[in-house]
Amino acid sequence: MSRSFNQQLDQHGAWRSNFAHRLQWLSRWLTENELLDQAVAERLRGLETQIRTSKVMVAFVAEFSRGKSELINAIFFAGYGRRIMPASAGRTTMCPTELGYDAAHAPKLRLLPIETRLEPHSLAHWRDKPTRWTEIAIDVGNAEQLAQAMSKVAEVRWVSKDEARTLGFWNDDTPDDNPVQDAEGRVEIPRWRHAVLNMPHPLLEQGLVILDTPGLNAIGAEPELTVSLIPQAHAVVFILGAETGVTRSDLSIWREHLITEDEGNDTRFVVLNKIDTMWDTLSAPVQIEQQIERQREGAARLLEVPLAQVLPVSAQKGLQAKIQHDSLLLQASRLPALESLLAEGVLGKRETMLRLAVDAGMTALRAEAERILKVRQRDLAEQALELQGLRGKNVSVIRHMRARIDQEHAEFEGSNTRILALRSVQGKLLREVYAVLGRTALKADMVKLSAALKRPGVKFNVRKVYAETFDSLRNNLREVQATTAEIQSMLHATFRQLNAEQGFTLQAPAEPDLTGFEQELAQIERSHIHYLGVGNLLKLAQADFCDKLVRALASRLRLVNEAAMTEVERWSKGASAQIDAQLKERRRNFSKRIEAIERIQSAAGNLDERLIELAAQESNLAELHVQLREFTSLIAQHGKPQPAATIGELRAA
Numbered sequence: 001m002s003r004s005f006n007q008q009l010d011q012h013g014a015w016r017s018n019f020a021h022r023l024q025w026l027s028r029w030l031t032e033n034e035l036l037d038q039a040v041a042e043r044l045r046g047l048e049t050q051i052r053t054s055k056v057m058v059a060f061v062a063e064f065s066r067g068k069s070e071l072i073n074a075i076f077f078a079g080y081g082r083r084i085m086p087a088s089a090g091r092t093t094m095c096p097t098e099l100g101y102d103a104a105h106a107p108k109l110r111l112l113p114i115e116t117r118l119e120p121h122s123l124a125h126w127r128d129k130p131t132r133w134t135e136i137a138i139d140v141g142n143a144e145q146l147a148q149a150m151s152k153v154a155e156v157r158w159v160s161k162d163e164a165r166t167l168g169f170w171n172d173d174t175p176d177d178n179p180v181q182d183a184e185g186r187v188e189i190p191r192w193r194h195a196v197l198n199m200p201h202p203l204l205e206q207g208l209v210i211l212d213t214p215g216l217n218a219i220g221a222e223p224e225l226t227v228s229l230i231p232q233a234h235a236v237v238f239i240l241g242a243e244t245g246v247t248r249s250d251l252s253i254w255r256e257h258l259i260t261e262d263e264g265n266d267t268r269f270v271v272l273n274k275i276d277t278m279w280d281t282l283s284a285p286v287q288i289e290q291q292i293e294r295q296r297e298g299a300a301r302l303l304e305v306p307l308a309q310v311l312p313v314s315a316q317k318g319l320q321a322k323i324q325h326d327s328l329l330l331q332a333s334r335l336p337a338l339e340s341l342l343a344e345g346v347l348g349k350r351e352t353m354l355r356l357a358v359d360a361g362m363t364a365l366r367a368e369a370e371r372i373l374k375v376r377q378r379d380l381a382e383q384a385l386e387l388q389g390l391r392g393k394n395v396s397v398i399r400h401m402r403a404r405i406d407q408e409h410a411e412f413e414g415s416n417t418r419i420l421a422l423r424s425v426q427g428k429l430l431r432e433v434y435a436v437l438g439r440t441a442l443k444a445d446m447v448k449l450s451a452a453l454k455r456p457g458v459k460f461n462v463r464k465v466y467a468e469t470f471d472s473l474r475n476n477l478r479e480v481q482a483t484t485a486e487i488q489s490m491l492h493a494t495f496r497q498l499n500a501e502q503g504f505t506l507q508a509p510a511e512p513d514l515t516g517f518e519q520e521l522a523q524i525e526r527s528h529i530h531y532l533g534v535g536n537l538l539k540l541a542q543a544d545f546c547d548k549l550v551r552a553l554a555s556r557l558r559l560v561n562e563a564a565m566t567e568v569e570r571w572s573k574g575a576s577a578q579i580d581a582q583l584k585e586r587r588r589n590f591s592k593r594i595e596a597i598e599r600i601q602s603a604a605g606n607l608d609e610r611l612i613e614l615a616a617q618e619s620n621l622a623e624l625h626v627q628l629r630e631f632t633s634l635i636a637q638h639g640k641p642q643p644a645a646t647i648g649e650l651r652a653a
């Protein structure tokens with residue numbers, strides 16, 4: 001039996017929570033056994049952050065009056081026993097709305113005034129400016145108050161045509177797309193530019209983010225939606241009216257904003273909503289079904305998607321059925337089929353990706369911790385051999401050995417110049433990486449693109465400049481890859497020397513592979529090149545639209561560069577952490593050797609007792625080795641989440 005979206009999200013959230021608890025336990029165990037060096041701690045933090053902050057975003061896109069908000073109510077908020085999202089007839093949601101949950105902030109609705117469009121900043125910029133948002137506290141236990149708060153999202157203003165033009169809601173060159181004027185010549189526009197609901201709803205607490213987008217005009221006026229937010233969604237649900245099928249405006253949204261040249265558009269789902277309008281009492285059920293199938297086939301053909309991704313639904317009847325607990329009506333609404341498809345298509349893939357990341361992360365963490373254990377085991381073996389050589393020796397021999405250990409210690413501390421030199425060169429090269437991928441370099445590339453877009457006249461060469469911009473960004477990544485290769489070569493050479501001279505077991509971590517970021521750049525480039533086509537010449541003639549497009553693009557590209565820098569930084573820290581760990585272990589070894597000689601000299605403990613202690617320590621290290629493998633395997637296991645039981649097993653072990 002297939003699981004609904006809600007059920008699978010519940011299980012996904014339980015798995016994430018369970019894994020976070022397991023990581024916390026492992027961190028304590030590693031700390032207690034002195035295995036939590038910088039490299040291991042970095043791995044743990046990375047995994048914990050990835051799991052805790054992992055979001056699943058589902059974007060709902062439709063022209064107005066397609067029942068989009070009603071569908072969101074039916075899938076996610078039926079438990080309230082009423083509508084939460086405003087879903088009356090006609091145009092309701094006129095500003096993009098994000099629904100999610102961040103425990104660091106109180107439950108509230110944040111509204112960004114539409115006037116912020118007049119300032120040269122992206123949505124990403126405004127997110128960090130809380131004073132510019134209107135905030136409304138919400139009571140999640142009060143459905144009436146929550147629905148009343150959400151009704152604010154639909155608020156509008158009536159402004160002059162000139163003001164509408166300035167804000168991006170009126171274009172003299174595309175009169176068909178302009179809103180209708182009232183008797184006084186005024187135009188209706190949304191009061192808010194963007195809305196963010198922070199709400200501890202069970203699904204949102206588990207990492208779900210819902211993006212509710214307005215219709216064609218609003219999408220076109222806010223390029224950041226299509227350049228940044230919608231592409232980041234793990235699934236897009238595109239809603240049509242079952243009675244109308246694919247209209248011209250529907251097709252425009254689909255082709256201009258939702259279709260990319262990328263492979264893998266299998267997370268683009270098409271919903272034929274309002275099939276209840278076809279439930280004609282004068283038609284036989286077979287006829288109704290045939291009519292629905294014809295609409296499905298027509299939509300699949302026009303939108304060029306597999307028929308399996310076009311689902312007929314009645315959101316209104318689905319919501320009604322859930323509220324009234326009417327299982328027959330729920331099946332007739334066909335809502336469960338959509339929920340199952342979302343569950344398998346979105347959450348299934350997302351969870352698979354996270355599990356693969358967990359597997360890779362735990363393997364790397366285990367390798368780092370095992371390296372520490374192996375160094376300790378080797379040092380104990382050397383100590384045992386050294387002490388066994390003292391059997392039957394007189395006091396002068398023991399004194400001579402103490403002097404030799406002191407000399408070795410002094411030579412060791414004086415030989416760190418090579419390590420200091422390595423770190424100096426490594427730091428210099430990393431600064432070069434940050435300069436290449438930093439904001440200043442990206443800004444320079446964006447300035448060139450912006451200048452090309454703002455050039456007067458028909459922008460025949462804008463595609464060329466666009467391609468050159470992305471070529472430059474890719475070359476930046478390749479330059480960084482060459483720099484990391486240089487650092488890697490230096491690490492290999494220095495590590496070989498240190499291993500030979502100091503008896504270390506250093507092994508350079510795998511060089512970061514930045515090709516994935518190049519692919520991400522290519523995906524962004526392909527996804528949005530249509531903005532520069534002939535169909536958008538009129539919009540490209542508007543300086544304001546060009547500014548918004550570049551800012552939105554820059555925000556997304558900045559995330560790619562920052563992720564690449566984070567990857568390089570993590571790799572560099574891993575190399576440094578190895579050196580620090582082995583320096584620490586070597587100093588620890590010297591202390592143990594000196595302590596053992598002093599005890600034998602002072603007769604505080606005899607030689608045999610010390611050798612027994614070393615044997616016990618070796619046995620303990622072997623046991624730690626076994627436990628490390630068992631615990632990391634248990635934590636990464638793919639079984640069903642069992643939080644309490646699993647943690648209990650780990651502690652018992």
